[in-house]
Amino acid sequence: MKSFFICVFIVVTSLSVTAQDTTGSPAEQGIGPFIGEVAYGDPKAPVEVIEYASLTCHVCGNFAERTFPMLEADYIKTGKVRFVIRHFLLNRVDLAASVIARCGTEDQAQKMVKKFLETQEDWMHAEKPLDAIMAIGKDHGLIPMQMQMCIRNQDLAQKLIDMTKAGAEMYKIRGTPTLVVNGMVAEDKSYAGLKKMIEAALK
Incomplete structure (x- = not known):
């Protein structure tokens, strides 16, 4: 795991070099x-x-x-469950997609995370994965300069790294997906x- 995080920093640096020089940051804009x-779902x-x-x-x-739509219909839209997706980085392509998914607003992040997960075969195996990733960002309203600045944003990359490390340490995560229901790691990840587990927690 430690060697992976070192590789992530190298990837962030290499991605930064390929981005065009722009003024101002997305946050400033x-x-x-x-x-x-x-x-x-309902935060409460x-x-x-x-x-x-x-x-x-x-x-x-x-x-x-397959599983999320059933959870969404039965528990999320009915106000019984708040479903949170946290990044657990595994490789350089994952890092690039995660950075772009976080590059816009909260609403854009919600939509892009789902889109990246649902269309993996399309963008992961593209001839140029980074171009395919940025095309998804563009489809969701991001502009090229905005995405270039996010790719160069090492603070954003560090937050994603920290999220991964925190999950690994708190829940002893060794693989994805890992599902946690009210603090308890799910052994059975089927619907x-x-x-x-959800019904037991609701009682």
Whole structure:
């Protein structure tokens, strides 16, 4: 894990070199980045489900496509669950996608995180993954200069690294996705398994 974080810093530096020089930061221009919780549902919901996910994790992508919609319909939209996605970085492409996902507003972050998870096969295996990642950002209202500044923003990258380290230390995470229901790590990540934990927490 330590060697991975060293590699992340190298990647951030290399990405910074490729970006064009611009003036001002996205934050100074009032357009991001968003560094709060990427969350769905009522913030006052009685149950909180946290997913530690990598945007390049195939199992995370399957979860987003198959399990999340059922949780959303039965528990999130009904006000019973607040669902939080936290980044758990695994590789350089994951880092780039996570940075772009956080480059805009809270609403844009919510939509882009879901989009990256649901369309992994399209952008991960593109001839130029970074271009494909930035194309998704553009589709969600980000402008090239804004994304270039986010790629160069090492403070943003550090926050994502810290999020990964905190999850690894707090919940002993060794793989993604890791689901946490009201502080308890879920052993069964299926809809049925999560439903059982959620229903128990609601009692």
